[in-house]
Amino acid sequence: MSTIKSRREEYSEATRAALLESATNLFAEHGYVQTSLDDVARATRMTRGAVYHHFTGKQALFEAVVELQETAMKAAVTAAATSAPDAWHASMAGLDAFLDFCADPVYSRLVMEEGPVALGWNKWKQLEEQHAYGLTEAFIKLLIEAGEVEAVPLPTATQIVFGLLYGACRALVEAPPEDKVRVRAECGRIVRRILDGLHPSVPLRHAVN
Incomplete structure (x- = not known):
């Protein structure tokens, strides 16, 4: 039986x-x-x-499709980070894997373009919190603990860095096919520059009250 x-x-x-x-x-x-x-x-x-x-219906099917895409992305980012020698290189390897997914036409359309519309903003945001947002928080926490990033409040830092990554992903989604390689390189370089500026040894150019 x-x-x-x-x-x-x-x-x-x-x-x-x-x-x-x-x-x-x-x-x-x-x-x-x-x-x-x-x-x-x-x-x-x-x-x-x-x-x-x-x-149960088309939306449930679409949600399952998005979940698969996000799970694959999360696995690729985690695998890339695992082989890195330290927290900084792990985070940068994870960043590269994430941007590669954003440059992929299937992931970018399903998750970034269709996802918020088909699932609704709140549901899409919940999925992101489980996957891309959750990964961002984990990497920021790792960098803070390793002393690679200033000890800023984790929730605020995660919100801002996730917004940065979302913007980079949107830039890749909207880039014409012939420009994706260039935009992919630009996104990686700019995000690295910004995160590098969060190192405790980098002083603020202007005092903030």
């Missing part, structure tokens, strides 16, 4: 994976609004009922 259940589970997981793959391709190519559940079912050679068996 357990063997039958195991096969059913394997089939269910394979079906869900196939639906997510088709949905990812369709949402990335046509956008959320222009993609229907019927489109996903046809692309996967399944019935609309099969889609509803795994997802």
Whole structure:
């Protein structure tokens, strides 16, 4: 009996994976609004009922697609940082991995363009807090503890640095294909310069009251 259940589970997981793959391709190519559940079912050679068996609706399917993208991004950033020799290089390796994802047309469209509209700002923000925002907070904390960044309040620093990273990602999203390599390099250089300026040894040019 357990063997039958195991096969059913394997089939269910394979079906869900196939639906997510088709949905990812369709949402990335046509956008959320222009993609229907019927489109996903046809692309996967399944019935609309099969889609509803795994997802309550189009938004739930899209959210699962975004979750996959964010999970892949998080894994890549973490892997890049893990092999670095210290906190600063780990953070910079993580930054490079993140910007590479932002330059990817599938990730950028699904997460940065379609995500806030399809899921609504609050839901999209919740997902970001679990993934990109959460990673930003972890890296800022790591840099502060290592003495690479001034001991500024973590919540405020995270908000500001995340805004910086979001701006860099938007610049990559909006860059024409022929300019992405150049913009990618510019984003990496500018973010590094700004973060380097947060080192405790770097004095403020003007006093702040």
